[in-house]
Amino acid sequence: xxxxxxxxxxxxxxxxxxxxxxxxxxxxxxxxxxxxxxxxxxxxxxxxxxxxxxxxxxxxxxxxxxxxxxxxxxxxxxxxxxxxxxxxxxxxxxxxxxxxxxxxxxxxxxxxxxxxxxxxxxxxxxxxxxxxxxxxxxxxxxxxxxxxxxxxxxxxxxxxxxxxxxxxxxxxxxxxxxxxxxxxxxxxxxxxxxxxxxxxxxxxxxxxxxxxxxxxxxxxxxxxxxxxxxxxxxxxxxxxxxxxxxxxxxxxxxxxxxxxxxxxxxxxxxxxxxxxxxxxxxxxxxxxxxxxxxxxxxxxxxxxxxxxxxxxxxxxxxxxxxxxxxxxxxxxxxxxxxxxxxxxxxxxxxxxxxxxxxxxxxxxxxxxxxxxxxxxxxxxxxxxxxxxxxxxxxxxxxxxxxxxxxxxxxxxxxxxxxxxxxxxxxxxxxxxxxxxxxxxxxxxxxxxxxxxxxxxxxxxxxxxxxxxxxxxxxxxxxxxxxxxxxxxxxxxxxxxxxxxxxxxxxxxxxxxxxxxxxxxxxxxxxxxxxxxxxxxxxxxxxxxxxxxxxxxxxxxxxxxxxxxxxxxxxxxxxxxxxxxxxxxxxxxxxxxxxxxxxxxxxxxxxxxxxxxxxxxxxxxxxxxxxxxxxxxxxxxxxxxxxxxxxxx
Amino acid sequence: xxxxxxxxxxxxxxxxxxxxxxxxxxxxxxxxxxxxxxxxxxxxxxxxxxxxxxxxxxxxxxxxxxxxxxxxxxxxxxxxxxxxxxxxxxxxxxxxxxxxxxxxxxxxxxxxxxxxxxxxxxxxxxxxxxxxxxxxxxxxxxxxxxxxxxxxxxxxxxxxxxxxxxxxxxxxxxx
Amino acid sequence: xxxxxxxxxxxxxxxxxxxxxxxxxxxxxxxxxxxxxxxxxxxxxxxxxxxxxxxxxxxxxxxxxxxxxxxxxxxxxxxxxxxxxxxxxxxxxxxxxxxxxxxxxxxxxxxxxxxxxxxxxxxxxxxxxxxxxxxxxxxxxxxxxxxxxxxxx
Numbered sequence: 001x002x003x004x005x006x007x008x009x010x011x012x013x014x015x016x017x018x019x020x021x022x023x024x025x026x027x028x029x030x031x032x033x034x035x036x037x038x039x040x041x042x043x044x045x046x047x048x049x050x051x052x053x054x055x056x057x058x059x060x061x062x063x064x065x066x067x068x069x070x071x072x073x074x075x076x077x078x079x080x081x082x083x084x085x086x087x088x089x090x091x092x093x094x095x096x097x098x099x100x101x102x103x104x105x106x107x108x109x110x111x112x113x114x115x116x117x118x119x120x121x122x123x124x125x126x127x128x129x130x131x132x133x134x135x136x137x138x139x140x141x142x143x144x145x146x147x148x149x150x151x152x153x154x155x156x157x158x159x160x161x162x163x164x165x166x167x168x169x170x171x172x173x174x175x176x177x178x179x180x181x182x183x184x185x186x187x188x189x190x191x192x193x194x195x196x197x198x199x200x201x202x203x204x205x206x207x208x209x210x211x212x213x214x215x216x217x218x219x220x221x222x223x224x225x226x227x228x229x230x231x232x233x234x235x236x237x238x239x240x241x242x243x244x245x246x247x248x249x250x251x252x253x254x255x256x257x258x259x260x261x262x263x264x265x266x267x268x269x270x271x272x273x274x275x276x277x278x279x280x281x282x283x284x285x286x287x288x289x290x291x292x293x294x295x296x297x298x299x300x301x302x303x304x305x306x307x308x309x310x311x312x313x314x315x316x317x318x319x320x321x322x323x324x325x326x327x328x329x330x331x332x333x334x335x336x337x338x339x340x341x342x343x344x345x346x347x348x349x350x351x352x353x354x355x356x357x358x359x360x361x362x363x364x365x366x367x368x369x370x371x372x373x374x375x376x377x378x379x380x381x382x383x384x385x386x387x388x389x390x391x392x393x394x395x396x397x398x399x400x401x402x403x404x405x406x407x408x409x410x411x412x413x414x415x416x417x418x419x420x421x422x423x424x425x426x427x428x429x430x431x432x433x434x435x436x437x438x439x440x441x442x443x444x445x446x447x448x449x450x451x452x453x454x455x456x457x458x459x460x461x462x463x464x465x466x467x468x469x470x471x472x473x474x475x476x477x478x479x480x481x482x483x484x485x486x487x488x489x490x491x492x493x494x495x496x497x498x499x500x501x502x503x504x505x506x507x508x509x510x511x512x513x514x515x516x517x518x519x520x521x522x523x524x525x526x527x528x529x530x531x532x533x534x535x536x537x538x539x540x541x542x543x544x545x546x547x548x549x550x551x552x553x554x555x556x557x558x559x560x561x562x563x564x565x566x567x568x569x570x571x572x573x574x575x576x577x578x579x580x581x582x583x584x585x586x587x588x589x590x591x592x593x594x595x596x597x598x599x600x601x602x603x604x605x606x607x608x609x610x611x612x613x614x615x616x617x618x619x620x621x622x623x624x625x626x627x628x629x630x631x632x633x634x635x636x637x638x639x640x641x642x643x644x645x646x647x648x
Numbered sequence: 649x650x651x652x653x654x655x656x657x658x659x660x661x662x663x664x665x666x667x668x669x670x671x672x673x674x675x676x677x678x679x680x681x682x683x684x685x686x687x688x689x690x691x692x693x694x695x696x697x698x699x700x701x702x703x704x705x706x707x708x709x710x711x712x713x714x715x716x717x718x719x720x721x722x723x724x725x726x727x728x729x730x731x732x733x734x735x736x737x738x739x740x741x742x743x744x745x746x747x748x749x750x751x752x753x754x755x756x757x758x759x760x761x762x763x764x765x766x767x768x769x770x771x772x773x774x775x776x777x778x779x780x781x782x783x784x785x786x787x788x789x790x791x792x793x794x795x796x797x798x799x800x801x802x803x804x805x806x807x808x809x810x811x812x813x814x815x816x817x818x819x820x821x822x823x
Numbered sequence: 824x825x826x827x828x829x830x831x832x833x834x835x836x837x838x839x840x841x842x843x844x845x846x847x848x849x850x851x852x853x854x855x856x857x858x859x860x861x862x863x864x865x866x867x868x869x870x871x872x873x874x875x876x877x878x879x880x881x882x883x884x885x886x887x888x889x890x891x892x893x894x895x896x897x898x899x900x901x902x903x904x905x906x907x908x909x910x911x912x913x914x915x916x917x918x919x920x921x922x923x924x925x926x927x928x929x930x931x932x933x934x935x936x937x938x939x940x941x942x943x944x945x946x947x948x949x950x951x952x953x954x955x956x957x958x959x960x961x962x963x964x965x966x967x968x969x970x971x972x973x974x975x976x
Contacts, residue, residue, distance in 0.1 A: 155926055242872065277655060284659075297669040301872035311670045326656035335654045344702050353948075356939040362934035370665065372926050375666035380924045382678055384866050386917025388873075393932045479828055509849065515842030527845070589848075598848050633937075673948040675871060680912040747881065773885045782868035782882055 003068050006056025007147040013049040013104070014137040016042055018572065020107075021130030023441075024123035025034070028196070029559035036119050040111045045079045046133065047108035054088075054101045061088050070146045072092060075567055076159035086169040087160045092294060092304035093146035095173060099290070100136050102181040103129065110139060110185055117206060118566075124192035125185070132184055135317040143310045150557030159537070161568030169230030172221060176248055177220025180286045183251055185210040186258065187283035190276045194332045199272050204265035206486040207279070209625045211262060215255045216621035221616035222248055231576055235506070236585070236602050238610060241390040242439075244302035246369045253362040254282040255354045259624075264351055266534030268413060269354070270339030277329060278355075284322045285362070291318050297373055343415040350408040350416075354401050361397045395449075402456045404494060406463035428462035443504045443605070453499025460492040470473050479627040487620030494613025498607040507602045511592060521603025523584045524548040530588070530597060538564040540573075543588050543597065547577055563586045584605050673713040679780050679799040685711075687778040687788050694745050694753055694767040701742070701768040703794060710820045711740040712813075713788040714764070715776060718745075718752035727760055731810070734763035739817050741766030746776045746784055756796035789813065791820045861894075861903055862887060865919045874917065933945050 020042035027035025057070075061084050066072040066500070074091045075084055089095040098329035107129040114122050140146075189207040193199040196385035230238040234535045239245065258278040265275045270624055291297075294304050295311030342348040369387045410424045438444040464485045471477045514529040526546040533542045540560040547554045558576035564571065582605045589598030681687070690702040703713075716723045716731065733755050743764035745753040745802055750769065757767070770776055779788065782801070789798040800808060839919035859876050867878035875883055886907075893903050907915050919925045959967060 099831065127825060206961075237877075257852035272651075281655075291666070293671060295666075297666065297672070297674060299674045299871050308670060314672065315663065315666055318666075321658055323656065323663075326659055330652040330656055336949065341951065344951070349947060352943060353940070356943050357936070360932065360936045360939050363935050366930050370662075371925075372674065373672070374665050375924060376672050376674070378666050381913060382927070384915070384917055384920050384927065385862070385914040385919050386866065388918035390866050391930070397932060397936060431701040493799070508845075509847060509855075511848050512845045513842075516845040518844065518845040526842075599845070677868060677912060677914050680909060706853075773882075774889075777885060777889055777910065780912075782911065 002056045002059050003147040003149065005067070006053045006060075006094060009049045009053035009056070010137065010141055010145075010147075012063060013046050013053065014047045014134065014141060016049060017104075017133040017527055018128045019130075019135060021132075021134050021230065022048060022126055022128075024125075024143065025127035025195075026118040028127070031120075033119075037125040039123040039130075040132065043107045043111040043126050046130070049132065050101045050104040054097055057094060057097060057285040057503055058085060058088050060147075061085060063166060064157065066155070066157050067149055067154075068146075068152065068212055069148045069150035072150050072154040072157045074160050075154050075157040076537060077149045078565070079157075079160055080367065080536050082167070082170065082616065083160055083165050087164075088162050089266075089572060090169065090172045091195075092306075092310075093140075093144045095177075095304070096136075096140055096294075097146050098173065098244055099181060100140060100175055101174075102177045103133050103136065103184060105311065106131070106182055106185050106210075110188075111245070114206075119200070121192055121203075121206075125188040128188035128191045129184060132188075132321060135321060139310075139313050139317060143313055159564070162538070162562070162564040162567050162571050165233065165537075165564075166228065166232055168224065168232065172224040172228055174221075175217055176221030179214050179216075179221050179255075180248065180251060180289065182214025182217055183211070183255060183279075183283040183286050185214065186279040187325070190279035191328065192487075194276060194328050195418050197275065197332070197335070198335050199332075201266055201269045204262050204272075204275065208259070208262045208266060211255070211279070213261055215252075215259055216618045216625070218248070218255060218612055219618045219621065220251050223611050223618075226614075227611050230583075230607070231574060235587070235600070236604060238501075238607070241365075241368070241387045242299045242302060243298040243369050244289075246365050246390075247285075249364055250289065250362050250369075250574070252280050252283040253358050253365070254285055257358040258282050260351050261355055264348055265339070268340045268368070270342070270348060271331075272336050273333045274338065275353070277331070278359075280325045280329060280357075282321070284318075285366075287314075287321060288317050291315060292369075298369070301437070316626050320520070325408050326519055333368045337481050341416070342413070345411070346401050346416045347408060347411040347413045350411055354404050354408065357397055357401045361394060361401070364393050364397060368393065377519045392550075399452065399456060402460060402491060406460045409467060409484055409488070410463065425463060427466060428459050430460035430464045431631050432456075434458075440503065445503075445573075447503060450499055450503040453495050453503075457492045457495040457499065460488055460495075464489045464492070472497060479623045483620045483622075483624035483627070485620070486623060487617050490613045490615070490616030490618075490620060493609050493616055497606050497609030497611075501604055501610065505602065505607075507600060509589075509598070509600050511596055512599045513594065518599075518601060520583065520601050521582070521605070523554075523601075523603060525586055525599075525601050526598070527599065529595065530591075533560070537566070538562045538571075541588070541591070543586075543599070545575070545585065545586050559586050559588045575630050578608060580608065581606060676801070676817050677782065679796075679801075681780055682799055684796060685795050686788070686796050687775075689775045689778060691768050691770055691775060694743070694757075694769040696766075696768070697750070701766070703790065706740065706742070706790065707794050708792050709740060710792055710817055711742060711790055712817070713742050713744060713779075713790060715744045715770075715779070715781050715784055715788075716745050716767075717748045717784050717785045718756040719748070722803045723785045724760070726805075727763070727786055729804050729806060729809055730763040731754075731761055737766065738814065739821070740765050744775060744782060746770050747773045760770050787813075789816055789820070792823070851895075854891060857894050858887060858891055861900060862890060865907060865915050865918055868911060868915065875915075 020039065023035040024039035025043070027033070027038070043607055060068045060071050061075055062081070064071065064075060064077050064084065070091060070093045073093070075087045079087065089098045091621040107126055108131070111123070111126060123479060186207055189203065192247050193203045225248070226238045229240075239501070258275065261271050261275040261278055264271050281529070289313045291311070293300070293302060295314055296306030297304065297311065303484065368389050372383055373387050375381060406428055407421060409422055412420070432455045435458035436451045437446070440450040443450070468485055470539040471481060483510065506521050508518050508520045512518065512527040514527055517524050517526045524547075526548065528544040528546060530543045533540050542558050542560045545557040545559070547557055555577050557577060559575040560573040562571045562573060572587050574585050576585040582603065584601070584603055586599060586601045589600060591597055649671070665744050686703045688703060688754065690807050693701055730741065739762050743766070753767070753769070785802045785803055787804055787823045788796050791797050797820060798812065800813070847855070862875040865875040866884045867873045867875050867880055869880040869882050870878050875886060890903060893906060904916065913920060919928060921929055
């Protein structure tokens with residue numbers, strides 16, 4: 001019954017969003033207020049229906065209803081409750097349902113929080129969101145229905161992939177999708193602006209908090225994924241330039257360019273076409289990512305089980321949505337007025353350079369990700385493009401962006417004097433140069449990369465600190481100031497993390513018998529043997545290690561080697577002692593002759609600064625959204641009316 | 649203004665590639681050995697360890713090398729087709745028992761039938777590496793001059809047999 | 824995997840019953856280091872999403888064993904790469920080789936960067952010519968001030 005209810009709600013939702021995506025748009029174009037007024041209630045209804053549908057699927061997982069094919073394929077009676085619920089989005093159909101739910105949720109939020117916005121504009125925004133939802137719901141209902149029945153019902157499910165049985169699954173996909181899908185709002189605002197011809201500073205102001213929020217979620221989602229891979233996979237890597245990772249990173253890069261471009265459009269009325277293009281681009285990359293993950297065109301450890309029919313459907317959806325948006329852009333863009341003037345040396349220019357570089361970086365990642373496919377399609381053979389390529393290309397492009405981060409905030413709008421900037425940044429320059437020499441040497445050896453990393457990080461961090469100190473003298477600055485500083489400081493912290501881990505991490509691959517010790521990074525590991533422990537749906541060999549430093553016992557670590565009942569591949573659960581300045585971790589390899597085991601121990605200096613930096617960036621984003629300009633009591637109607645006469 | 653159409657144009661090109669890409673298998677690895685001489689090796693035979701086998705022994709004949717193993721599940725899928733192929737006496741079918749133990753290999757042949765003229769034994773997988781084996785079963789068609797003319801990874805299907813393998817063997821035999 | 828370690832055990836000195844500093848799994852840490860650097864840039868063909876260095880697949884173990892032998896024989900990095908490519912094709916390399924089919928890949932990003940910056944400079948120059956700021960009149964200035972005050976409340 002419940003699965004059928006869920007299915008029925010999806011069909012109803014499709015009907016509702018079909019209305020949401022057509023009548024309000026036509027209404028806004030023709031000035032028919034009754035049709036415009038349909039937008040909000042349709043969006044609300046669609047969200048409630050999607051929520052119900054999702055709840056039905058969740059219920060099916062919760063009670064382990066194995067007569068639903070999707071549940072049988074991804075769950076198991078012995079699966080702990082937490083994972084049973086998270087398993088809803090552990091496979092293609094369920095995660096797609098989550099995607100559509102998020103889309104409906106964002107639209108709902110826009111409907112609820114935009115009472116003060118111009119009704120026709122809101123109608124257009126919700127209408128565009130409705131159209132996208134139509135495409136996706138058709139995709140779900142026609143090719144990926146999560147409520148398909150399995151008759152006769154399976155006795156027990158096939159189980160959730162053991163790699164996914166981790167708290168990471170609870171948070172990473174929802175956060176990621178909130179971000180990914182959230183860019184649809186910026187996209188909808190951009191399309192609405194193109195349709196209405198009202199592409200101005202006010203549009204940028206409305207668009208900004210939505211875009212920022214999506215960006216915050218995406219930042220957190222990607223960081224979570226990276227951290228999860230690090231502690232779960234057992235060998236210390238945190239980014240693999242895997243096609244699916246790139247698929248989430250591309251919208252992030254363009255999204256970052258977008259939030260900076262929106263700032264300029266809002267303040268100075270400039271870059272309007274570029275900002276609109278970026279908004280279309282960010283969501284397009286989200287859709288492209290969805291395609292890449294689910295169509296089977298690229299090999300990836302993240303890819304869902306695929307079906308060529310699905311690939312074709314998403315490709316058509318992609319072509320329609322993005323193609324029509326870009327056509328609309330090409331048609332309307334020439335009519336958009338240019339904004340205010342600015343000198344060659346100004347904050348506008350610096351932001352623009354940063355934007356261009358971010359887009360070039362995104363383009364490069366896209367090129368590398370798709371190149372194997374392009375070469376294969378042209379029958380020129382088969383090749384792989386992996387981390388060596390991406391690292392070689394990405395670092396030189398992004399280094400200047402990080403460099404500019406210290407200068408941009410210090411440059412004035414419209415016209416910045418070089419002398420002025422020099423005065424504010426000379427301390428940062430000196431400290432950066434000192435750090436570039438000293439930090440690598442202190443850590444154990446100088447290389448070009450570690451020197452560069454130290455230079456950039458200290459350069460940006462010092463700039464942030466000196467700006468903050470200076471600004472505080474004039475009283476408490478607004479949230480937008482903190483947003484900027486936290487965001488950039490986050491990048492500096494991130495750079496410290498990747499530089500020091502990349503340059504100075506160490507590991508040992510050893511054979512240990514009970515009583516043996518091994519040393520890495522100044523930490524001693526003593527192996528005390530292995531014993532068997534049972535788990536809810538696995539049995540594990542658990543090792544016990546003493547972690548010592550200078551002879552004193554710091555902690556006991558318990559890595560495990562798990563055999564899940566449902567899988568033949570054993571899984572390693574590393575034991576990590578996390579710290580502010582380093583992680584030390586140990587993972588079990590294989591049992592050897594006697595009671596010896598192969599063991600890997602790692603020393604990872606400053607690795608948590610990688611995710612700490614991302615948290616700071618996200619925090620900065622939250623401050624930006626919290627700025628009082630966007631508070632709900634902002635009387636935009638009165639201001640909008642008064643802005644009518646002001647030349648843009 | 650024409651420049652505003654650039655994003656659209658780039659996008660159309662991208663969609664073109666993606667559409668073509670949908671029909672390709674990203675996991676398939678074409679072999680660089682096709683068109684090159686079959687790598688030389690000399691290993692003992694499976695059933696008669698006293699005898700050896702080297703590809704040079706087959707010079708002057710068109711022959712098929714099939715890499716298999718007792719632990720390989722997909723090999724069972726193509727087994728009936730190999731039996732048919734052997735019965736039709738189209739070309740010599742030599743097996744290469746890859747990363748197996750003699751007993752397990754011989755037992756499998758006893759239980760499900762032996763389509764091979766004989767099998768060579770590659771216990772440690774060294775020959776497999778030289779032949780770029782990565783996913784058993786794999787089948788090579790080698791011509792009279794000892795050059796690899798075709799490699800098929802994965803179990804042979806009747807379609808592949810009809811459309812590719814048999815016609816190729818025919819053609820090679822005539823030259 | 825077990826066979827490999829058993830043979831290594833024969834080579835290592837028999838472990839005494841007492842505790843000691845754990846012996847590295849690898850016979851020769853220097854060779855092992857080089858192996859890791861080389862195999863990290865190669866794809867495991869079985870799993871296809873892991874590097875040859877990290878994969879635990881049988882084929883990966885065999886290939887690492889082969890590479891170890893080649894390293895001990897004193898082969899250069901290029902020769903080792905050639906060994907792998909001649910058997911498995913370019914697909915096995917994570918660092919795509921630089922050849923005519925990959926010029927676009929390797930040069931693309933930098934060409935893009937140069938083109939981007941050039942386009943930017945051209946745009947800025949043109950913009951400086953086209954856009955003329957219209958300063959506000961005194962009355963418009965007052966209106967602007969009033970509006971800003973309202974916003975700040």
